[in-house]
Amino acid sequence: MKPYLLEESNWKQIKNQKYEVAILPWGATEPHNYHLPYGTDSLETGKIAEEAAEKAWNKGAKVMVLPTIPLGIQNMGQIELPFCLHTRLSTQQMILEDILSALYNQGIRKFVLMNGHGGNDFKQIVRDLQPEFPDMFISIVEWFKLFPNDQHFEEDGDHANEMETSVIMHYFPELVLPLEEAGDGKGKTFKLKSLQEKVAWTPRRWDKVSDDTGVGNPKKASAEKGKKFLEDVTTKIASYFVELAACDINDLYC
Numbered sequence: 001m002k003p004y005l006l007e008e009s010n011w012k013q014i015k016n017q018k019y020e021v022a023i024l025p026w027g028a029t030e031p032h033n034y035h036l037p038y039g040t041d042s043l044e045t046g047k048i049a050e051e052a053a054e055k056a057w058n059k060g061a062k063v064m065v066l067p068t069i070p071l072g073i074q075n076m077g078q079i080e081l082p083f084c085l086h087t088r089l090s091t092q093q094m095i096l097e098d099i100l101s102a103l104y105n106q107g108i109r110k111f112v113l114m115n116g117h118g119g120n121d122f123k124q125i126v127r128d129l130q131p132e133f134p135d136m137f138i139s140i141v142e143w144f145k146l147f148p149n150d151q152h153f154e155e156d157g158d159h160a161n162e163m164e165t166s167v168i169m170h171y172f173p174e175l176v177l178p179l180e181e182a183g184d185g186k187g188k189t190f191k192l193k194s195l196q197e198k199v200a201w202t203p204r205r206w207d208k209v210s211d212d213t214g215v216g217n218p219k220k221a222s223a224e225k226g227k228k229f230l231e232d233v234t235t236k237i238a239s240y241f242v243e244l245a246a247c248d249i250n251d252l253y254c
Contacts, residue, residue: 157216
């Protein structure tokens with residue numbers, strides 16, 4: 001029984017415990033090359049939140065990880081693939097608003113949304129919802145952006161790549177097919193130089209970008225690389241949880 005994990009907690013332990021921070025992992029459900037499960041974003045984000053919460057709890061921070069939301073925003077070329085679940089931005093906002101309302105009415109004033117899907121962009125949603133909860137601190141953590149990719153891995157990419165594959169190999173090895181069955185994750189870039197240089201932005205058409213739904217070669221992935229990477233990621237996130245749990249949200253600015 002883990003007192004920082006809501007799905008495994010019971011009313012007896014929660015009844016007399018004051019929790020400072022609620023953490024909501026949010027992923028997606030979509031193909032991840034041939035070798036990783038559809039639930040990759042949700043599985044890894046929920047597990048990272050759990051591990052970081054455990055480290056924070058062991059340092060005295062009273063945090064609670066909520067059940068993971070597995071519904072992400074998808075690009076064209078993904079949406080059409082069987083069982084790729086696409087959720088509108090407006091739907092995400094309604095889900096988040098309902099969760100925040102419940103927590104707010106229960107006295108929770110510190111909230112962390114842990115995003116694990118690159119297609120999700122919660123900043124504008126948080127800006128829009130914040131006035132409804134003026135004395136609630138709402139923040140976003142995107143674990144996949146905390147370190148430069150080349151600090152832990154050899155190959156680049158951003159979907160079912162060496163990094164994501166290593167993470168799932170460490171956390172859920174039974175869900176990973178042999179890497180010889182994976183596609184090479186070769187991603188195509190835009191022909192327009194301005195798009196390459198990020199002068200402008202447009203969503204990637206996934207069926208034009210990748211033949212195997214992956215972007216980034218996973219073949220050099222390993223559970224060992226995943227473990228080292230996740231140790232750094234969860235330690236950094238745990239430090240934030242500890243700071244947030246202890247702070248006065250009405251006195252945050254220097």
